[in-house]
Amino acid sequence: MSDPAAVEFLVLHGLAVKKAGTAEAVADILGEDPGCVGPALEASVESGRAVEARGMFMATPAGRGWLIEGYGAVFGPFRAAPEATEAYERFERINRDLLRLFTEWQMMPAGNETVPNDHSDAEYDNRIVDRLGALHERAERPLEQFAALEPRLGQYRRRLENAHDRVLAGEHEFVSGAKVDSYHTVWFELHEDLLRMLGREREEQA
Amino acid sequence: MTPVLERILILDGSVTHESDVVGGKGASVARMRALGLPVPPAFVLPVDECRRYHAAGRRLDEGLWPCVLEGIAALERETGRSIGDRSAPLLVSVRSGAPVSMPGMMDTILNLGINDEVEEGLGRLCRDPGFARNTHVRFVREFGHMVLGADVDGLPDDSIPAELRAAIVEDTGKAFPADPYEQLEAAIRAVFDSWVSRRAIAYRRHWGIPEDGGTAVVVQAMVFGNLGPGSGTGVLFTRDPVTGAREMYGEWLPRGQGDDVVGGAVDPLPLAAMAEQLPEAHARLLEAGRLLEHENRDVQDIEFTVEAGRLYLLQARTAKRSAQASVRTAVDLASEGAIDRLTALNRVTPEQLAFVLAPRLSEEVRAIAAVLARGTPACPGVASGRVVLEPDAADAAQSDVILARPTTSPDDVSGMIAARGVVTERGGSTSHAAVVTRALGRPSVVGVGEGVTAAWEGAEVTVDGNEGVVYAHRLQTAEVRYDDVPGLNTLLAWAREVSRVEVADETPEVLDLDESGVQLDPAGGLDIDALADYMRGAKAVTGSMITTADGARAVVLSGVPTVVPAAGQQHALLLLRLAQAEGHNDKEKR
Numbered sequence: 136m137s138d139p140a141a142v143e144f145l146v147l148h149g150l151a152v153k154k155a156g157t158a159e160a161v162a163d164i165l166g167e168d169p170g171c172v173g174p175a176l177e178a179s180v181e182s183g184r185a186v187e188a189r190g191m192f193m194a195t196p197a198g199r200g201w202l203i204e205g206y207g208a209v210f211g212p213f214r215a216a217p218e219a220t221e222a223y224e225r226f227e228r229i230n231r232d233l234l235r236l237f238t239e240w241q242m243m244p245a246g247n248e249t250v251p252n253d254h255s256d257a258e259y260d261n262r263i264v265d266r267l268g269a270l271h272e273r274a275e276r277p278l279e280q281f282a283a284l285e286p287r288l289g290q291y292r293r294r295l296e297n298a299h300d301r302v303l304a305g306e307h308e309f310v311s312g313a314k315v316d317s318y319h320t321v322w323f324e325l326h327e328d329l330l331r332m333l334g335r336e337r338e339e340q341a
Numbered sequence: 342m343t344p345v346l347e348r349i350l351i352l353d354g355s356v357t358h359e360s361d362v363v364g365g366k367g368a369s370v371a372r373m374r375a376l377g378l379p380v381p382p383a384f385v386l387p388v389d390e391c392r393r394y395h396a397a398g399r400r401l402d403e404g405l406w407p408c409v410l411e412g413i414a415a416l417e418r419e420t421g422r423s424i425g426d427r428s429a430p431l432l433v434s435v436r437s438g439a440p441v442s443m444p445g446m447m448d449t450i451l452n453l454g455i456n457d458e459v460e461e462g463l464g465r466l467c468r469d470p471g472f473a474r475n476t477h478v479r480f481v482r483e484f485g486h487m488v489l490g491a492d493v494d495g496l497p498d499d500s501i502p503a504e505l506r507a508a509i510v511e512d513t514g515k516a517f518p519a520d521p522y523e524q525l526e527a528a529i530r531a532v533f534d535s536w537v538s539r540r541a542i543a544y545r546r547h548w549g550i551p552e553d554g555g556t557a558v559v560v561q562a563m564v565f566g567n568l569g570p571g572s573g574t575g576v577l578f579t580r581d582p583v584t585g586a587r588e589m590y591g592e593w594l595p596r597g598q599g600d601d602v603v604g605g606a607v608d609p610l611p612l613a614a615m616a617e618q619l620p621e622a623h624a625r626l627l628e629a630g631r632l633l634e635h636e637n638r639d640v641q642d643i644e645f646t647v648e649a650g651r652l653y654l655l656q657a658r659t660a661k662r663s664a665q666a667s668v669r670t671a672v673d674l675a676s677e678g679a680i681d682r683l684t685a686l687n688r689v690t691p692e693q694l695a696f697v698l699a700p701r702l703s704e705e706v707r708a709i710a711a712v713l714a715r716g717t718p719a720c721p722g723v724a725s726g727r728v729v730l731e732p733d734a735a736d737a738a739q740s741d742v743i744l745a746r747p748t749t750s751p752d753d754v755s756g757m758i759a760a761r762g763v764v765t766e767r768g769g770s771t772s773h774a775a776v777v778t779r780a781l782g783r784p785s786v787v788g789v790g791e792g793v794t795a796a797w798e799g800a801e802v803t804v805d806g807n808e809g810v811v812y813a814h815r816l817q818t819a820e821v822r823y824d825d826v827p828g829l830n831t832l833l834a835w836a837r838e839v840s841r842v843e844v845a846d847e848t849p850e851v852l853d854l855d856e857s858g859v860q861l862d863p864a865g866g867l868d869i870d871a872l873a874d875y876m877r878g879a880k881a882v883t884g885s886m887i888t889t890a891d892g893a894r895a896v897v898l899s900g901v902p903t904v905v906p907a908a909g910q911q912h913a914l915l916l917l918r919l920a921q922a923e924g925h926n927d928k929e930k931r
Contacts, residue, residue: 154732154752228494234771241779245582245663251721251779253692256661258442265444268540273492303444303540304547313754313780323773324751 139178144205145287146175147184147198152328155193164324166290202331210332213284222280223329229274230326236266237311237319254307264302267310267318271299285332291325348390348408351415352383352559362387364438364557373654376636378629381653382419383561384412386529388440391555394533401530409525409560416562424454424521427462432476432563435528437535439556443548445540446556447487447532452480452563454521457502467568472598477502484524485509485517488531525560532558564648564655567596571619571650574598575609577626577643579634582662585669585827589627591615598646615647622652633657638679639688640670664693665826672828675835682835683924686917689832691888694917696721697826700818702805711813713802714789716764718809719775722784724762725804725815728797732756743802745794749774757783762804764811766791778806786811823913833913836920842896843903844915845881851905852876854884861886861895873898883907888914893922 149164149172150156158176162169176192179185184198194202213219240263242249243256254260274295282289298318301309311319330336350363354374358367367385374380386409394401413433417423422431436449455463455477464473481502485491491509500508506517518524535541536556545552566574577591591612616623626645629652633641642660646653662670667689675685702710702723726741735744735756744760746753748767757763757777763785765774770787778785784806803816823829837843854876861872872895876882881903886892888910896904897919904919906912 152751154755224495225492231771234773234776237776238771238779241776243661245661245666248583248663250661250663251692251696253664253690253696255690255692256659258658259661261442261444265446265448265540268444269448272540273494276492300543300547303544311776311780313758313777317780319773319776319780320751320754323777326773327750327752 139175141209142171142175143178143182143184144202144209146172147179147194148202148328148331150176150179150185150192151194151199151202152324152331155191157190158192161192163294164290165287166293206331206334210334213332214334216284218280219284219333222277223333225277225280226274226326226329229270229277230322233267233270233319233322236263236270239263240310260307264310267302268299271295271318281329288325288328291321291328294321295325348386348405349412350385350387351412352385353415358385360438361440362389362557364388364440364559365442366436366438367557367559369657370559370561373633373657376632378632379625379651379653381562381564381655382416383559384415385438385560386558388555388557391533391536391557392553394530395537395555399530399534401526406526409529412560413525416560420562422562425456425459427458429466430454430459430462432459432463433525434559434561434563435525435532436559436561437532437556438559439536440554441550443541443544443550445535445538445542445544447535448483450480450483450487450528452476453484453524453528455480456519456521459521460502467565469567472567474502476598478505481505481509481517484528485513488527489513489515489517529558532556564646564653566594566598566646566648568649570596572596572646572648573615573619574646575612575615575644577612577630577641577645578660579630579641579643580660580662580666580670580673582640582642582660582666585662585666585673587673589630619647619650622647622650625652629654635679638674640674664696667693668697668826668832669828672831676831683839683920686832686836686839686920687924689917691890691914691918691921694914695911697829698821698911698913700820701807702803702812702816703819706816706819707805707808707810707812710803710816713797713811713813714764714786714793716786716789716809716811717770717775718806719770719772719785719787720763720778720781720783720806722762722782722806723803723816723818724784724806725801726761728764728794728800728802729756729760730795730798732759735759743804745797746774747791747794748772749777753777757781762806764789764794764802764804766793829913833916836916839920840897840916840923842901842919842923844912844919845903845905846912848881848903848905850879851881851883852879852901854882854886855907859884859886861889861891869895869898875899876901881905885910888918890918890922890925893918894925897922897926 146161149161158173159169162172180187184201185192185194241252243252278292298309298321308315309317311317352371357375358371360368363385370380370383413424417431420431422429424431432452432454434449434451435453437446439446460473460477464470489509491512493508493512496508510517566572573593573595574597575591575593580587581590592609593612593615594609630643640660641657643657644655671685671688674680675682726743728745729735729742730745732753735742736759741761743762744756745764748765754777763778763783765787766789768774768787772787775787784804786804786809801815803812861867869891876899879901882901883905885907887896887904904915906915
């Protein structure tokens with residue numbers, strides 16, 4: 136990353152995906168040196184595209200608008216690549232299965248109704264952890280395809296790997312916890328990142 | 342005597358086998374057959390064969406295969422069908438069975454043995470070519486995915502087998518075997534190989550499970566619930582899983598097969614329909630249910646199939662049930678003498694009890710409240726507040742707010758944390774919004790309709806995440822009365838009996854753990870023993886951490902005689918926790 140405007144654009148994009156974060160958190164998403172991300176965030180604050188409070192940065196409406204306007208040009212080659220479309224289709228299919236899996240992790244069937252999973256049934260939980268692993272492996276292919284086109288996206292692979300590993304180690308919060316870098320948290324951010332890059336709308340399952 | 346061939350075990354029930362030899366599934370089949378229960382015939386390649394395979398550098402040795410053929414012959418004798426036989430084909434399932442279940446092991450492959458010719462024969466046999474086709478497609482998919490490692494999920498369900506196979510061959514560069522025996526050999530290898538899958542290795546590393554173990558392979562005959570009029574499939578719960586009532590509950594799908602019931606693709610009939618249609622099989626099923634519940638000392642969930650009048654049990658396990666049913670069945674089973682009272686107390690988790698006692702909208706309130714919108718319930722619970730449409734507004738709000746969004750992005754998560762409840766216009770019960778609100782425990786209703794929420798800005802509403810309704814105004818919730826939860830008073834009486842700690846509403850000289858800022862966290866704060874030391878000698882304690890398992894154990898260890906509920910803490914929950922802690926500490930002492 137050399138051109139300051141390009142750096143600022145990417146950094147602001149990383150911030151928008153996460154909504155708010157420290158320079159370190161944004162650097163982690165982008166796989167960049169915090170020493171390079173920090174000044175770019177400062178520059179965004181200067182130009183009114185971001186605000187800062189106690190070390191946390193957040194994109195302003197002006198900053199968001201600037202991103203939306205710029206996406207087409209910055210990610211044009213990505214949007215035009217047939218591999219990106221193909222990988223995104225794979226991603227969407229896995230996304231459907233994953234969201235169903237998170238739902239089953241949180242709610243389990245009891246007769247003809249569903250109740251919150253209190254995680255007292257290890258066998259039930261293990262089967263879901265196992266399926267998460269299978270989907271994690273299935274996701275490798277599209278993630279590789281994305282990273283080949285846009286190396287920055289390789290960071291998601293690392294973060295998903297980390298979340299999966301912690302799930303295997305019995306840290307159940309890392310399946311779908313909303314306050315940690317759980318598998319769902321990282322996947323949700325990746326989804327948002329891809330939608331922004333591809334200029335698509337979020338399609339929710341009915 | 343079991344015909345123990347040199348290298349395989351036929352699970353005919355003449356002896357039971359340990360799960361460290363035949364794996365969990367194999368042991369369960371052997372045990373059920375030993376009880377005289379009708380289970381489709383099966384044989385197992387024991388764990389040792391997996392060790393041998395890996396010791397030989399991933400090679401099945403020559404001595405094993407003739408034994409596998411013997412096993413197949415035994416299944417053929419018992420079912421009267423044969424592998425590859427077009428007039429009466431035998432299909433089998435192949436599954437892994439490690440002594441300890443772990444991720445990364447191969448999933449079950451069903452319907453192995455089918456190919457184009459067998460499909461035709463099966464279609465004639467059950468007079469249902471569509472079913473034979475589905476069975477074939479499903480097998481090709483599963484085999485392609487699990488054994489050959491293909492990723493072909495993009496192909497539609499009505500693909501024809503030849504197209505699917507071609508796509509799999511193209512994706513993997515591997516041949517797709519048509520010969521049932523080649524299919525079987527490849528599936529057995531795939532099970533053994535899964536022992537050293539990346540995920541299985543990572544799991545064993547995390548949990549310190551030795552690498553030199555292995556997995557068994559269970560090969561079992563498939564039975565068909567759609568062979569003519571005297572056939573069907575269903576599930577039986579030995580007690581009602583929703584209410585916990587002492588009556589058998591089940592679903593029956595005449596001429597249905599396997600996943601039709603579990604998958605919910607077709608609406609099944611009540612079990613009474615089976616009693617009418619197939620009284621003998623029905624009577625045998627109930628008898629099997631009673632026997633299994635008695636043996637396992639807990640409510641059972643049994644999947645079964647009737648093939649041409651003959652009942653088969655496919656799977657029996659501890660039934661999942663509603664929180665309310667957990668309370669009732671635990672108390673009933675103890676009253677019947679199946680389990681002791683301490684076990685009953687441990688069968689109800691504090692999370693279940695909290696769910697049972699969570700405040701709800703009463704029917705009277707719901708009947709007169711104004712409905713703003715209906716959607717899909719995503720996270721249970723009831724929440725009220727003023728509607729905000731922007732996550733930043735939820736972040737900044739000083740009072741209770743409900744966040745309403747068209748759909749959600751990661752942007753909205755901090756707003757969802759700040760809000761009491763969440764409503765979205767688009768999306769269903771598996772949307773990101775649904776997942777996040779459940780993770781946060783924020784009552785939510787999703788998919789209320791495009792453009793519906795904009796008019797609510799600033800209004801007070803109530804989100805009912807149990808029913809999927811958004812009401813106008815802040816509605817009063819009602820506390821659940823203990824008398825209204827069957828079994829609860831008895832359970833709490835037992836908790837008082839077991840626990841030496843009393844829960845009292847008010848007492849002088851209370852040590853307030855929250856006020857003293859004591860933290861239970863071995864990393865930086867106190868461990869259980871240190872916390873117990875800290876409390877020792879106090880006349881009574883109070884604190885939010887006492888509803889955690891470790892907090893309750895520390896109280897019991899300290900010998901403090903009285904606990905006073907902290908703000909918002911439920912009496913019943915404290916009692917249950919303390920009784921469970923008493924049992925836990927007793928076990929440690931022994």
